[in-house]
Amino acid sequence: MTLLDDQGRPEPPTDGDELATLNGFLDFQRATLAWKISGLTAAQLAETTAKSEMTLGGLVKHLAYVEQQWFHVVLHDREPLEPWASVDWKADYDWDWHSAGDHTPEELTALWQAEVDRARAAVAEALQAGDLGQPAKRKPWRGDDRTVSLRWILTHMVEEYSRHNGHADLLREAIDGQTGE
Template sequence: MTQVDEQGRPEPPLAADETATLLGFLDYQRATFAWKCSGLDAAGLKATVGVSSMTLGGMLKHLAYVESYWFIRSLRGGEWPPPWDAVDWKSDRDWDWRSAADDSPEQLFALWQEAVSRSRSVVTEALAGGDLGQPAKLSWADGQTPGLRWILCHMIEEYARHNGHADLIRESVDGLTGE
């Protein structure tokens, strides 16, 4: 049985195999991010800190993109789902961050939650057919190919890094603090 903390985050298992531990920590980081963004209106999701243009809304959209990139495109080798399939990344490399200002909180949360749900399904499917060492379908430009274990560790790092940013922004919006 998964324990849940006072913020509704699932605690990673204390004694489990490598797969359950990695997935537990990724879900914990996702839940931490959801907590930091929860209950905010459009103004709260557009708030910035200092000279940075980074917003919680931008992070929601960026992390939806990152989920889609690593699990749909890289691991599975699938086509980009909307809205990523229509983006001209060459003309606007920061489209995910910039365009979030035009989206409602409901749109941003739905986009991110759908991406997380798709990612979970892809990982479940991949693990049913192989282990953590299985290679992604897409290789990097230099010919190297990350494995599922690397992708999961990278996603934990991605969320942990952005959760630090989210801490600062959320505190500036309404004083909410906590790990």
């Protein structure tokens, strides 16, 4: 039975095995992002704060990209899918951040949720063939021979969401005053 906190986020298990614990913390961070963007309009998702160009919409689209990049491309060595496949990353390295304003909140949330679902399926598929120590099928960094394990990818994704959820805290408070974890 999954316990939910006051914001409807699943609490990570306190006595789970390694996979349940990693997935529990990652799902908690994913749910934190969903909480931070809930109920906002497209204009609110496009707001910036201080001197930063960062927006909540850009953050959501970036995390959708990161989900696909690590779990679909790096873990399984598959080619990127749209909308990422046709992006000219050399022309705009931060395209995921910059192009988010072209979408409605519903489109951004659906894109992100589809990538989260694809990532969960990719992890389940990988675990049918091996354990958390299995290496990813593609090296993640150009010109670098190091490879990463599924364990590393899951841990990195917890870090990625944790860092960006800190940004989401600041952006959401600047938009409408909502605060909390």
